[in-house]
Amino acid sequence: MNVPDRYERFVVPEGAKKVSYERDTKIMNAATFIVEREDHTIGNIIRMQLHRDDNVLFAAYQLPHPLKYRILVRIQTASQSSPMQAYNQAINDLDKELDVLKYELEGAFSRFSRSY
Amino acid sequence: MEGASYQRFPKVKIRELRDDYAKFELHDTDVSMANALRRVMIAEVPTIAIDLVEIEVNSSVLNDEFIAHRLGLIPLTSERAMSMRFSRDCDACDGDGQCEFCSVEFHLRAKCHSDQTLDVSSKDLYSSDHTVVPVDFSDSAAAAGEALDTKGIIIVKLRRGQELRLRAIARKGIGKDHAKWSPAATVTFMYEPSIHINEDLMETLTLEEKTSWVESSPTKVFELDPVTHQVLVVDPEAYTYDDEVIKKAEAMGKAGLVDITAKEDSFIFTVESTGAIKASQLILNAIDILKQKLDAVRLSDDTVEADDQFGELGAHMRGG
Numbered sequence A: 001m002n003v004p005d006r007y008e009r010f011v012v013p014e015g016a017k018k019v020s021y022e023r024d025t026k027i028m029n030a031a032t033f034i035v036e037r038e039d040h041t042i043g044n045i046i047r048m049q050l051h052r053d054d055n056v057l058f059a060a061y062q063l064p065h066p067l068k069y070r071i072l073v074r075i076q077t078a079s080q081s082s083p084m085q086a087y088n089q090a091i092n093d094l095d096k097e098l099d100v101l102k103y104e105l106e107g108a109f110s111r112f113s114r115s116y
Numbered sequence B: 001m002e003g004a005s006y007q008r009f010p011k012v013k014i015r016e017l018r019d020d021y022a023k024f025e026l027h028d029t030d031v032s033m034a035n036a037l038r039r040v041m042i043a044e045v046p047t048i049a050i051d052l053v054e055i056e057v058n059s060s061v062l063n064d065e066f067i068a069h070r071l072g073l074i075p076l077t078s079e080r081a082m083s084m085r086f087s088r089d090c091d092a093c094d095g096d097g098q099c100e101f102c103s104v105e106f107h108l109r110a111k112c113h114s115d116q117t118l119d120v121s122s123k124d125l126y127s128s129d130h131t132v133v134p135v136d137f138s139d140s141a142a143a144a145g146e147a148l149d150t151k152g153i154i155i156v157k158l159r160r161g162q163e164l165r166l167r168a169i170a171r172k173g174i175g176k177d178h179a180k181w182s183p184a185a186t187v188t189f190m191y192e193p194s195i196h197i198n199e200d201l202m203e204t205l206t207l208e209e210k211t212s213w214v215e216s217s218p219t220k221v222f223e224l225d226p227v228t229h230q231v232l233v234v235d236p237e238a239y240t241y242d243d244e245v246i247k248k249a250e251a252m253g254k255a256g257l258v259d260i261t262a263k264e265d266s267f268i269f270t271v272e273s274t275g276a277i278k279a280s281q282l283i284l285n286a287i288d289i290l291k292q293k294l295d296a297v298r299l300s301d302d303t304v305e306a307d308d309q310f311g312e313l314g315a316h317m318r319g320g
Helices: A040-051 A083-115 B031-043 B064-072 B138-143 B207-215 B244-251 B279-296 B301-317
Strands: A019-023 A030-036 A056-062 A070-077 B011-018 B021-027 B047-058 B103-111 B118-121 B154-158 B163-173 B184-197 B222-224 B231-233 B258-273
Touching: A019 B301, A030 A083, A040 A056, A040 A070, A040 A083, A040 B031, A040 B279, A070 A083, A083 B011, A083 B279, B011 B279, B021 B279, B031 B184, B031 B258, B031 B279, B047 B064, B064 B154, B064 B163, B103 B118, B103 B154, B154 B163, B184 B231, B207 B222, B207 B231, B207 B244, B244 B258, B258 B279
Parallel strands: none
Antiparallel strands: A019 A030, A030 A070, A056 A070, B011 B021, B021 B258, B047 B163, B103 B163, B118 B154, B184 B258, B222 B231
């Protein structure tokens, strides 16, 4: 009866933004990205990808509460980059990595079923 | 805006592939990616499952809710699911979720007329769409050499005079919403282990010590060659990272007898499907879904603009 709808955990409420950006007021080149309706799946891959970036001084994500379906991604970069640039770069790299993985898998599946 | 690329180029190798099972190696990537794929396969790849049941007659021993729940858990062939709409964002039917773009209708009519109990199974469900039907396991059973005359998944058993008549609506959904929509039975991955025996130290052991050390592993990772009395690694992947052999070596005063490390960038995946989607398709769908998710978390243009203004303001404040 008094239960929130199950879809609330993956449907972004109307009027809300999927990603919002909050610049740090005290530290240069630091910001927090608030991503609505995402969890460890996205949070962890973005964090690990950011760690590969030499310009990123700090990158972490957290899921502040299991029933508040949002994650915070905090990034600090060196002065030649910016958190926004690093964030976009991480997503682009992950996207390209998945393209490669898909291509590899499709090839492997067809080769495997032919030899089988 | 363009920085250096830190992209990786993962490699795969298929070990085993059946309709409902896949085993493959994933190389040159990191755990976060392996785990993201696993999580997406379990909870975010869509399938079709019965979501709404209207019961006309039910004089069986099971109550209506019980039967509705059992119907929901029957896997339905869901190749269509990726191109189907979620009923909540279907505009063809105003969200009541009963149109051809977002739903499939099922009918079930069964009555027992004999003294023998009648098994009502998933085979008695009649679908309005021939591409979405209860999963048939008879093919895979035949392939495995089992002489089963499969009767589908039993929903309820009826006694003489009992009757069940209902209409059911199946919809597209994801495992995050309800586990009945999960296409995966199990998805696991492990680090590929690399096991090296210190041969010099091993030769200092007596045959008895070797035997007891080989037997200290709970899984069959090592073997003692009966002729040469050499300890061999026969199945590194059987190792469960239990550390038993390492503790045993230490207890024997032979620390460093074996060196076991996990390769940080190599994973062995096993994927078992419920039958709703083929295992190979499940993996490919997971990649597509993950790409869509990444696309959704890209910054929108207005956030970038808002920051540019803020940036100028900030530059002023900093005296720029």
